[in-house]
Amino acid sequence: MDIAALLTSAGINITVCVVLFSFYSVLRKQPSNVNVYFGRRLASQQAKHIDLCLERFVPSPSWILKAWETSEDEIMAVGGLDAVVFVRILVFSIRVFFIAAVICTILVLPVNYHGQDRIHKNIPFESLEVFTIENVKEGSKWLWAHCLALYVITLSACTLLYFEYKSINHLRLLNIFGSPPNPSHFTILVRSIPSSSEESYCQTVKRFFSHYHARTYLSHQMVYKTGTVQKLKDDAEHMCKVIRDVSVRKTCKSSFGPCCYPGFARNSFKKISSEMDSMQGKTAGYNNMHLETGKKDCAAAFVFFKSRYAALMAAHVMQTSNPMLWVTDAAPEPHDVYWSNIRIPYRQLWLRNIATVVASIAFMLVFLIPVTFVQGLTQLDKLQKMLPFLTGILKEKLVNRLVTGYLPSVILVLFLYAVPPMMLFFSVVEGSISRSARKKSACCKVLYFTIWNVFFVNVFTGSVINQLSVFSSVTDLPAQLAKAVPAQSTFFTTYVLSSGWASLACEIMQFFPLLCNIVERYILRHKEDALNGNLSFPYYTEVPRILLFGFLGFTCAILAPLMLPFLLIYFFLAYLVYRNQIINVYITKYDSGGQFWPIAHNTTIFSLILAQLIALGVFGLKTSTVASGFTVPLLIGTLLFHQYCRKRFLPVFKSNSAQILIDMDLRDEHSGRMEEIYEQLRSTYNQPGVTEHASCNHECCGLHLGKASGESSEDMEKGLRKEITQKNRPRPVQRSLSLSSDKAVLGVN
Numbered sequence: 134m135d136i137a138a139l140l141t142s143a144g145i146n147i148t149v150c151v152v153l154f155s156f157y158s159v160l161r162k163q164p165s166n167v168n169v170y171f172g173r174r175l176a177s178q179q180a181k182h183i184d185l186c187l188e189r190f191v192p193s194p195s196w197i198l199k200a201w202e203t204s205e206d207e208i209m210a211v212g213g214l215d216a217v218v219f220v221r222i223l224v225f226s227i228r229v230f231f232i233a234a235v236i237c238t239i240l241v242l243p244v245n246y247h248g249q250d251r252i253h254k255n256i257p258f259e260s261l262e263v264f265t266i267e268n269v270k271e272g273s274k275w276l277w278a279h280c281l282a283l284y285v286i287t288l289s290a291c292t293l294l295y296f297e298y299k300s301i302n303h304l305r306l307l308n309i310f311g312s313p314p315n316p317s318h319f320t321i322l323v324r325s326i327p328s329s330s331e332e333s334y335c336q337t338v339k340r341f342f343s344h345y346h347a348r349t350y351l352s353h354q355m356v357y358k359t360g361t362v363q364k365l366k367d368d369a370e371h372m373c374k375v376i377r378d379v380s381v382r383k384t385c386k387s388s389f390g391p392c393c394y395p396g397f398a399r400n401s402f403k404k405i406s407s408e409m410d411s412m413q414g415k416t417a418g419y420n421n422m423h424l425e426t427g428k429k430d431c432a433a434a435f436v437f438f439k440s441r442y443a444a445l446m447a448a449h450v451m452q453t454s455n456p457m458l459w460v461t462d463a464a465p466e467p468h469d470v471y472w473s474n475i476r477i478p479y480r481q482l483w484l485r486n487i488a489t490v491v492a493s494i495a496f497m498l499v500f501l502i503p504v505t506f507v508q509g510l511t512q513l514d515k516l517q518k519m520l521p522f523l524t525g526i527l528k529e530k531l532v533n534r535l536v537t538g539y540l541p542s543v544i545l546v547l548f549l550y551a552v553p554p555m556m557l558f559f560s561v562v563e564g565s566i567s568r569s570a571r572k573k574s575a576c577c578k579v580l581y582f583t584i585w586n587v588f589f590v591n592v593f594t595g596s597v598i599n600q601l602s603v604f605s606s607v608t609d610l611p612a613q614l615a616k617a618v619p620a621q622s623t624f625f626t627t628y629v630l631s632s633g634w635a636s637l638a639c640e641i642m643q644f645f646p647l648l649c650n651i652v653e654r655y656i657l658r659h660k661e662d663a664l665n666g667n668l669s670f671p672y673y674t675e676v677p678r679i680l681l682f683g684f685l686g687f688t689c690a691i692l693a694p695l696m697l698p699f700l701l702i703y704f705f706l707a708y709l710v711y712r713n714q715i716i717n718v719y720i721t722k723y724d725s726g727g728q729f730w731p732i733a734h735n736t737t738i739f740s741l742i743l744a745q746l747i748a749l750g751v752f753g754l755k756t757s758t759v760a761s762g763f764t765v766p767l768l769i770g771t772l773l774f775h776q777y778c779r780k781r782f783l784p785v786f787k788s789n790s791a792q793i794l795i796d797m798d799l800r801d802e803h804s805g806r807m808e809e810i811y812e813q814l815r816s817t818y819n820q821p822g823v824t825e826h827a828s829c830n831h832e833c834c835g836l837h838l839g840k841a842s843g844e845s846s847e848d849m850e851k852g853l854r855k856e857i858t859q860k861n862r863p864r865p866v867q868r869s870l871s872l873s874s875d876k877a878v879l880g881v882n
Contacts, residue, residue, distance in 0.1 A: 136260075136261065139261060139623070139626065139627065139695075142627045142630050142631065143630055143699070146630045146631060146634045146635055147634070149634075149635055149638055150634050150635070150637070150638045150706075153638035153639070153641070153642050154192075154638060154641065155192040156642065157170075157196075157641050157642055158192040158193050158194070158195075158196060159191070159192055160642075160647070161196065165650070165654060166647065166650060168650060169643055169646045169647050169650050170643065170717060170718065171717050171718070172646075172668055172717070172718050172719070172720065173211070173716070173717060173718060173719060173720045174716075174717055176720055196713050197709055197713075199713070199716070200709045200710075200712040200713040200716065201709065201712075203712055203716055205217060205220070207716070208220060208712070208715060208716075209304075211715060211716060211721070212670065212715045212719070212721050213721045213724035214304060214305060214308050214724055214725075214726055214727045215670070215672060215721075215724050215725055215726075215727060215728075215729060216670065216715045216721065217301075217304065217727070218301060218727040218729050218730045218733075219670075219672065219675070219676065219679075219711065219715075219729065220708070220711070220712060220715075221297055221300075221301060221730070222676070222679055222680075222729075222730070222733045223679065223704055223707055223708045223711065224708070225293055225294070225297050225733075226679065226682075226683050226686075226704045227701070227704045227705060227708060228289075228293055229286070229289055229290045229293055230683075230686050230697060230700055230701050230704060231701060232285065232286065232289045233282075233285075233286045233289075233686065233690045233697055234694075234697040234698055234700075234701050236282050236285050236286070237282055237690055237691060237694035237697055238694060238697070238698075240278045240281065240282055241278055241279055241282050241691055241694050242264060242694045242695070244269065244275045244278045244279070245263070245264050245265055245266055245268050245269060245694070246263060246264060246268065248266075248268040248269035248270055248273060248275070249268050249269075249270055261622075261623040261626070261693075261695065262619075262620070262623070264693065264694070264695045265619045265622055265623075265692055265693045265695075266279065266619050266691065266692045266693075266751055266755075267619045267620065269755060270755075271754075271755050271756050272755065272756050272757070273755065273757070276752060276755055276757040276759075276760045277757075277759060277760060279691045279748065279751075279752075279760065280748070280752070280759075280760040280763050280764060282690070282691050283690075283691055283744070283745065283748055283764065283767065284763075284767060286687070286690055286691075286741075286744075287741055287745070287767055287770075287771060290687070290737060290741060291741075291771065291774050294734060294737060294738075294778070295774075295778070297730075298730070298734060298778055298782045299782070301727055301730050302782045302785050302786075304727065305726055305727050305785060305786065306785065306790075306793065308726065308727075309726070309789060309793060310793050310796070310797065314801065314806070314810050314813075315466065316464075316466070316467060316810075316813065316814055316817040316818070317463070317464045317465060317466045317467070317469075318441040318444060318445075318789070318794065318797075319351070319437055319438055319439075319440070319441060319444050319810070319814060320435050320436065320437050320438070320444060320464035320814070320817075320818070321435070321436050321438070321444050321447050321448040321461050321462065321463060321464055322433065322434075322435060322436075322461065322462045322463070322464045322465075322475065322566060323338065323353075323433065323434050323435075323436050323459060323460070323461050324432065324433045324460045324461075324462075324475070324479045325432055325433075325457060325458050325459065325460045325478070325479035325480070326338060326432040326433065326434065326458075326459065327432075327458050327459075328432065333430065334355060334430050334431070334432060334434070335353075335355050335430060335434075338353050338355070338434045338436065339353065341452075341459070342436055345452070346438070346443070346447060348439075349438045349439050349440060349443035349447075350436070350438060350439075351437040351438050351439045351811065351814070352436075352437045352814065352815075353434050353435060353436040353437060354434060354435045354437075354818055355430045355431070355433075355434045356430070356431045356433040356434060356435070356472070356475050356476060356820065357429050357430050357431065357820060357823050358429050358430070358431055358476060359472070359820065359821065359822035359823055431475070431476045432478065432479075433475050433476065435464055435818045437811075437814045439807075439811075440794075440798045441789075441794035441795075441797055441798050442791055442794050442795050442798060444463075444464075445463075445788070445789060445791060445794055447461055448461050448462060448463040448464075449461075449463075449788065457479070457480065460479050462566065463788075463789075464818075465566060465567035465568075465569070465570070465723075466567075466723055466724070467817050467818050467819075468722050468723045469567045469568050469569050469722075469723035469724075469725075470566070470567060470568075470818065471561075471565060471566060471567055471568050471570075471571055472820055472821060474561070474564050474565055474566055474571075475566055477564050481564070482563075482564045485562055485563055485564050486563060486564075488562065489559045489560075489562055489563045492559060493556070493559055493578060493582070496555060496582075497582060497585060497586065500548070500552075500582075500586050500590075501586075501590060501594070503544065503545065503548045504545065504586055504590045504591060504594060505594045541624065541627070543631050545587070545628065545632075546628075546631055546632045546635070546636075549583065549586075549587075549632075552579055552582055552583065553575065553579050553671075553673060553674040556575045556578035556579045556582065556673070557571070557572075557575040557673060559575070559578060560572075560574040560575040560578065567723075568722075568723055569723055569724070569725035569728065570725075572672055572673045572725075573673075573725060573728055573729070573732070575673040576672060576673040576676050576677055576729065576732060577732060579673060579674065579677040580676070580677040580680055580681070580732070580736065583677055583678075583681045584681060584684055587628065587681060587685075588625075588684065588685065588688070591621055591624060591625075592617045592618055592621050593617065615747055615750030615751045615753070615754050616754065618688065618689070618692060618747050619692045619693065619751070622689045622692050622693030622696065623693065625685045625689055625693070625696060626689075626693065626695060626696040626699060628685070629682060629685065629696060629699050629700055629703060630699055632678075633678075633682055633699075633700075633703040633707075634702075634703060634706065636678065637703070637706050637707055637710045640675075640710055640711075640714065641710050641713065641714065643718065646668070668718060668719050668720060669719055669720060669721065669722055670714070670715065670719040670721070672729060675711070676729050676732065676733070679704075679707065679733075680732070680733060680736045680737075682700060682703060682704070683736070683737060683740060684736060684739075684740040684743075685700070686700045686740075687737070687740035687741055687743075687744045688740060688743055688744045688747060690744065691744075691748060692747070692748075692751070726786070727786065728786060730786070731783055731786050734778065735775075738771065738774075738775045741771050742768065742771055742772070745764055745767055745768045745771065746768070748760075748764055749761055749764045749765070749768070752764060
């Protein structure tokens, strides 16, 4: 590939970005699109006032200024700590790659360009390999420049990583200590509750925690089987039970006459409330209700404690000698609970983990087909030898530049769009108990997948196509990696252009919500706005994309420094685009507390170590013993730095500290807020699809906020009569609250 092909790809992507950014600046001003581009502000009734004037149809950079001027405190208030961490990842990338671009452009790029004694062509017709480390001849004394640049990049990255890790660590602690009382701090999730034929799960939980955590146990709430399938199953079981009772009673009538059951009515579907006129009927109804409840509840429950410290200890201590029973975890936030996965039996989780690993590996193997095809397009000279009938078409200069410079990366990007939904599905099957844990697991899977397929598979398949051979042994892999990565660096440069710049333009345009809005308004003729306020920030797709580009930048910085300016432009545009989306579009429903930063830190360290290993292999191939010798201490120092950060900062992200939680407990006790917090715990974890009777834990245990019930049998019967009467009473239809679409109410004309 030559410079002209790279410029062709850059020109196409620049044109696409300019056109889409201009369209966005116009479309965001239209009142009909306010629900697309101001979903978060619309949900909080803070939509921008838009007048009917010519300015609506003229592109303007006002959104750029607004995104630039927004402070970190505003980002925290709008998007939570996860949004701040995401922006910090972009800021870190801008800083470190600005340093890398300066040092490599000044020091490394001239050495690469003049590395061989050759006559250079005009710059547009020069091959991109001339600007890579491949152009440096063996035994060159100028390889110290690459080693010095590697030192500067590594030291800068580690320094910035340390201060960012320390700052985010401090923000996380402040977020925990300064936030309002979080119900999850008082709650643990208990799974794998042992079953008993004598008592229900609810009674088992009460008995266990009342005995072993008597001083700190407050209350609990069972998790029930819900959903459409479970409802159909329960209805079918109920109908079978009714039909069986009818058949038994008819048989008894025909054999013994109507005197067999005194007072038995002819209507077999009579409600149970009519049978409560006698003590026998009351007792039977009470037992039947508990049997029915026992069928619906699961071996899982949320257990509430009187203090945050007690919940912390209960969550991290093994409850019994059998680690497969009474498994406890820290409870997620109420809006973060993934209810369907909580009902999964705990013993199935290890099987699900194995299944997802096998499925992910199989998906990676299937993905080798499009990656190999893409690599064939990047090396047309080798492809023409294998497929001679393409020679005539590919001789055209424009076709050659378009195929080699733009088409391969576009095809790979299109195939990669199927990866995040598939990995999110695997994370659901895996059994994550919270939505944030599901997104975090999907983020790691997408990151591993893209790094493997975009980098390693492209490098090795490109080497195979280039040499028409495979590696002879595993020991040849480092040497082959040192040869193949510089050769494939030109493809990675075009990938940054196609996947990076174009993805930002598509992100800010919001094509799918925009298309849905157009269909709703102009085809289906719906007058009310189809609010898109349910959009949450897709961290599991955007974090891996940012980290992948950082990975490519670190590994190719000294090998192909021509990539760094394009990469720096991408990070700067991403900083503006994503800040705008956080402010205006996406709604924060739950927050993981900055759990994406350790992923970013580990990926950066891995990128630095791999870049040093590749540089070590290249220096060995170029027979530069001095550069190779100085790279080894750098590799050891990076590993030691990573180990220090793991010991110093990572534990804060894994668990809350007892010191902070005890201080928060003392503060709430002195202010007299504990009773208010206890009352709020009753209605915190409301399971969707479960009625108030079924979700209220003290109904089945005789326990109300940790106070033992002193009801007599007569009081219990009266309460039971009231419960069943309310259960059979028709319930009003609940209507979900929605924002008015009136433009006067929303402040949009």
